[in-house]
Amino acid sequence: MKLIPAPLALAILACVAPAAHAEVAIDVIGGSEVSFEGLLQTDGYWYDNDVANLDADGSDGDDTDFGLRRAELVLKGKGPGNIDWVLGYDASGDGKFLDANVKYKIGGDKKHYVQVGQFKQPNSMEELSSTKNNDFISKAMITNTFAVGRRLGASYNIGSDDWQVSASYFGRELTRNRAHGSGFGLRGGWAPINEKGNVFYIGASYANYDVDGDTIRWRARPDADLSNRLIDTGSSGILNADRTSTIGLESFWVHGPFKLQAEYMMNSVDRYDTGFASQPGSDFDSSGGYISGVWNVTGETWTNKGGVPGTSGAENPASGMWQLGLRYDTLDLDDGIVQGGQMDTWTVGVNYYWRSNFKFMVDYVKVDSERRGVDDSPNIIEARAQFFW
Template identity: 55%
Template structure:
């Protein structure tokens, strides 16, 4: 059934790709120019499993998963005056996306109230439709924080800026994020000492501090991550549950360099879990990757985040080659969460203005002990991934 649904979705994406418009303007309502955007993604993962069976349904005997990844519908409004708003919903995950109101004091500074992405990950803050790889790096999935409800003030002066945010829980709290669900605050600053046409050097620093709580407000924390495959059922590294957790504090450093059609990007994050009855736990991870636009396009830059433009020649589209190395360490003292390091090679094709095809090959190396006295188990699967995407 899942295969049939995915093939149907892929066919719909292909049929719409040549005719979809960018952003659809609906009407002027109450002085606000209302527009409609969307993003649909269909994914396929094929596993060459080693120790653990990565297939989501281990009972079916298959070595592959096919699934709709996202079905995002977004309404946006500009005006009246310096006001703007957005309301997004993902029908696939049954949750709200950005849902907020913003007021701009001037061209540089604004305040936002509602749900939005928190300021602690360059890759997470980038647009989902322009991800350089099908799965974000382990660093981002493990320690990056996505959307929470709160209030933020941010300023963007072109080559420098920053964000300060205070937040609570997600509007639709139907998942279990690694970084807990309690109240907290976040800070991020960025600086681009080189910022010119097709030339950019970026540095960023972020900090997130929040209560370690589960959806029932119990003091709980757990850090685990999939092996760079969003559909995989297993996490090869896992800290286990800390039932005495107090707070989670994540510090992130980011750097990136763009020269014409080449982009190099890296991030390092450290998360400390303070505990009441046991020693504190610290997790580390980092990634570095490079992307080369074979068709010559470069990247834009706004608010300390890279933007991906349209193909220079719509008839040929934009072709990208990419390679990434990412690693995560969840071992600390008596906690044997494991270590994992992955290589990913990928290709992206942005066809015209609205369609994208991606293929990734992931080579995983992981090791984990059940406890300090247990034998070391190595699990080194390979994964092939494909994605079809329509956006407007």
């Protein structure tokens, strides 16, 4: 897609605007301390195609995609009393609601609370991580494919600095004509080593929800958020689907300026047995995972925030924070007569956090995919400019 004037203007703004402080305070309204946050991201992708044309614009010969990835605007409130609330909207693309919920802290404990509204469900460490601090421009394939993101529902959460457990029941997404299907999620984790710059965390999650319409489709892009997809279970979807469930295993280790992070997911689609040979009822199973390493060249480190890595800002904002990252990512969508394909990617990334509100990212992605006997191994260069407050 072509870079339209609005994203271009936002990119220029990100380069020339003076540094702001995160979370701009507005006022105290009805006993609630109201603040305003925002996140603007604009992306560019350059494709070295092999077989398929990754350019989402179609066969225009440019082999590129540019566009506004996110334009998130968020109001937050603390109080009155033990109540926190948030209302967020992403104005990019067709627009969608982000977090829109109320949280009640039991006994005033921020780690023991109930939450009602739309929020990220308790699964996938990477999905729960803050978007502005992603290690790579695209989240891993399993995260984009299997993770349950924001849904309307209710959750109960309890924990301490070293452990946490969450349980939720959810339905559809708040924005019309997006994700739907009622279900539940569970997530728990423990950090036997837990101090700034020295963390070891392990956890697991489980999500299970109804497949509305009795068909479900799994497909994945080659770690490039604006590109066409390379592996796909088919436009007709997986037929006779009743429910789908995902087991997730997750861990990260921090030692000073180094971080290792990994997740593995196993998904199953439970299918009706129709009794017809043309419509088999056997379940469809798929899986994937990633492992990544990041080095803060300028010496900063991470903390543990409820089972997700907390990124520290630059120790010297004027000179900024540099990161180097490497990730191996894999996804297998082949099972029985459903041949969705397999894909492996290697991503090498460089990130630069400048002052308190800017981030610039460049990734190189090497792809190796196979679907129904056709091998496709393109290369992709990606870039992102980000402004946040």
